[in-house]
Amino acid sequence: MCLAVPARIIEVNGDLAKVDFGGVIREANVSLVDAKVGDYVLVHAGYAIQVLDKEEAEETLRLWREILEVEEEREDVLEGL
Amino acid sequence: MKRSEKMFWKGFRDPILAKRIIEKIHEITPKNEIIKICHICGTHEWTISHYGIRSLLPGNVDVIAGPGCPVCIVPASEVDEAIKIALGGSTLLCFGDVARVSGSQLSPIDAKAKGADVRIVYSVMDAVRIAEKEPNKDFVFFAIGFETTAPSTAYEILKKPPENLSFLISHRLIPPAMELMLGIGDLYIDAFIAPGHVSTIIGLEPYEVFPKVYRMPTVVAGFEPIDVLLAICAALKQIKNRTASLVNEYRRAVRWEGNIKAKELMKRAFKIVSGNWRGLGRIPGSTFALREEYLKYDAHERYSIRVEGGRDIPPGCQCHLVIIGKIKPIECSLFMKTCTPQRPIGSCMVGIEGTCRIWALTMQKTVPRLI
Numbered sequence: 001m002c003l004a005v006p007a008r009i010i011e012v013n014g015d016l017a018k019v020d021f022g023g024v025i026r027e028a029n030v031s032l033v034d035a036k037v038g039d040y041v042l043v044h045a046g047y048a049i050q051v052l053d054k055e056e057a058e059e060t061l062r063l064w065r066e067i068l069e070v071e072e073e074r075e076d077v078l079e080g081l
Numbered sequence: 082m083k084r085s086e087k088m089f090w091k092g093f094r095d096p097i098l099a100k101r102i103i104e105k106i107h108e109i110t111p112k113n114e115i116i117k118i119c120h121i122c123g124t125h126e127w128t129i130s131h132y133g134i135r136s137l138l139p140g141n142v143d144v145i146a147g148p149g150c151p152v153c154i155v156p157a158s159e160v161d162e163a164i165k166i167a168l169g170g171s172t173l174l175c176f177g178d179v180a181r182v183s184g185s186q187l188s189p190i191d192a193k194a195k196g197a198d199v200r201i202v203y204s205v206m207d208a209v210r211i212a213e214k215e216p217n218k219d220f221v222f223f224a225i226g227f228e229t230t231a232p233s234t235a236y237e238i239l240k241k242p243p244e245n246l247s248f249l250i251s252h253r254l255i256p257p258a259m260e261l262m263l264g265i266g267d268l269y270i271d272a273f274i275a276p277g278h279v280s281t282i283i284g285l286e287p288y289e290v291f292p293k294v295y296r297m298p299t300v301v302a303g304f305e306p307i308d309v310l311l312a313i314c315a316a317l318k319q320i321k322n323r324t325a326s327l328v329n330e331y332r333r334a335v336r337w338e339g340n341i342k343a344k345e346l347m348k349r350a351f352k353i354v355s356g357n358w359r360g361l362g363r364i365p366g367s368t369f370a371l372r373e374e375y376l377k378y379d380a381h382e383r384y385s386i387r388v389e390g391g392r393d394i395p396p397g398c399q400c401h402l403v404i405i406g407k408i409k410p411i412e413c414s415l416f417m418k419t420c421t422p423q424r425p426i427g428s429c430m431v432g433i434e435g436t437c438r439i440w441a442l443t444m445q446k447t448v449p450r451l452i
Contacts, residue, residue: 003278003434026235029206029233031342032232032236032346033340034342039088041142042278042281042334044230044278045203045204045205046204047204047206047233049232049278049282049340050282050335052333052334054089056332056333057092057332057333058089059332060183060311060330060332060333061093061095061307067241068098068101068102070097071102
């Protein structure tokens, strides 16, 4: 089961958090991570398993765009993906 | 240019970037040899099949799927044990696809049809809650999954679950299966793509052995199409240059040390033992078992259900060849004829991360040029 979905933490109550999967709000256990409201986490079978690093994501894309000489992503292209 | 705040990873679906990576792949791929890149994750197979990635690669690059489906590799004997529990009067709690995987004769859902109480849960947390809500019943949670899932089971056991809940532990480890793949005579793997979410837990160190000892390029990859394309590109670059190193493509989620909390919990609750994998036989150091002090939560201690040996592969089924990437699903004579997602015969057609199931559901995009 590698299936884990990114979600944003909107509320934390001890071990449990309310997370937003892009419109769908669910509960997730956050005991396995150090995360706070506003963080993005990967949720797998009801548990947050890791915090997503937004800067690393942007850096990865930026680096590859530079290497491959691709212009920055266009919002209109990504719309609806 | 404003990025959508909510979905910052959408850039990993950029078709313009994808096109450029594919051009780069075609540019750098060595021409006169067959190149085999092996991934070990059903979710990678899903991304590859869903986005038709195989059809975009040079004809001499073969991406094969290793045993990365935790439901597909659960031995029939363990499913038989689960069914014994269910038919014996206790309630079996399991994930959705686990309920449909066959033991030697029956699946948990077949047992349910015979009157057993089998309930599908999304999470081990649900199992704990159900057991708390019904203290007069006995429950067993069938704990299946790789290192991505094992920490949550460990967490609940360490938290002292309700007395009426026990666990059939069937968690396994990925790196030993990767080592096994390298030992298979005529596979000739040239590089690994390592599973991104297992890696968020275990970190990068367990994969070091592959470039260092086996001279095997290894790239840890995420699950968006750009992640997979970047990983394939990084692997091909190493193959072309005849180098071997460990690369982390999934830097937004995978750290060198992994998830320390999760690893600690697993270490406290579990020891590592040799175990059987359906279709692969015994793999040393590949399976989790409860430590002595937590054995009271082990279903084997509460029920005499031990089953040695079961029928892992039904007649005609070739899952044992599919799970090592020896054959593609379409090369199995049962695929989409007698074995379908609606009426599966082999476990690869049952697991949501099963190669055959994924191919069946993405057929139009998946059929590759066979090399």
